[in-house]
Amino acid sequence: MRLTKFVKFREEKFGGVLFETRSEKVFTLNPTATAVVREVQAGGDEREIIMRLQDRFHAPDGAIEREVLALMADLRQKGLLED
């Protein structure tokens, strides 16, 4: 899993930005979404990324998995993420 070829990621004080350079669209990320994208950049599949985030953060049962899967689905739908 990775960001698609024309997507650039930069961390900011408020979280981060994804810049899709073909359409020249900017997507802002809050700190939570930024943490997920940072893990995507670090590599691994969906399951590995969720496990790494579960190691780092506490959340009610299944919450992290639900959040991460929802965000990834949104990123895929917007053409920002590919397997």
Place this chain on the structure above:
Amino acid sequence: MTRLATVPETDQSLRAAIPPTSGTEDLSAPLYVAWQITNECNLACLHCIEESGPGKAFRDELDETQVFAVLDQLMDHEVPYLSFSGGEPMLHPLFFKMVEHVCTRGAQLKIETNGHYLTVENCERMKALGVKAVQVSLDGASSQTFNRMRVRGNFDVTVDGLHNLRDAGVPVEINFSPARFNAHEIGAVVDLAYELGAFSFYTGRTMFTGNAVKAWRHLELSNDRYDAFFDILRAKAVEYRGRMRVYFHEAGLLEELRYRLQHPAALLIVLPNGLVKIINALPFVCGDLRCQSLEEIWANFQRAWKDPRVAKFVEDLASDPSKTKTLHEWVYL
């Protein structure tokens, strides 16, 4: 362990644009730098905003040391996206060295060219270096119209160059500037762009500035003709949906600038001598990369957009649209 801050809804965690409450001042650096790397050009186009042409390089264009110092600043601040334009950027003696530097450092780069130097070798080189896209100006679907706009230009050479880009696998974008004598070809140019493998097509209203001031009687389009022009583009956007993006800016310059006053784009315009403008369509300079850091210029960019002189200039355009002819009389903010 840190607790995961919130359980965000998707539309809160990933928003489809920089929202109005989160402007460019929240960003640590620009997201896009459009660099006019030289004012030298092999052509002398009727409508050229920059008044580029043969022998028109600025006397104080950045030298090699300055060029790479600027590039390193941009890369160190993780500016994700750059474009090189001109003049004709491929005439710059350091062109490929600059391209290599940007691509090696991981930023995405677009080249905006008149298409006259797109040899097989150059296209393959750009592909190998990882250029994100090459935007070629194609102001006509025939030699008659193209060569009239692109003084000293050659339609067939440009089309050959576009074939070379496609064959090399470099993503292609096409740009079209309308004029009295070429606007009727807009449909044919969009079709040609698709045939040539473009993934995006851009056009809008030709500005009354630069060379266009002298050539305006050949360029000016009536509102009725612009209406017909944009009608065709709307139809073409539908026709090519999913195959090629057809972008067109129907709004006039005044409307665009009024919007930018409230929502500046995270974009710096760098001139061949290192001066930085807040937007191409205004004369205001917010920094000098020869002697100021990107951080300093970025902070000044934020202030500049709030400077009352900028708002006044924009509002003055409402009563005197010809003020655009003063874009090269730089005003330092």
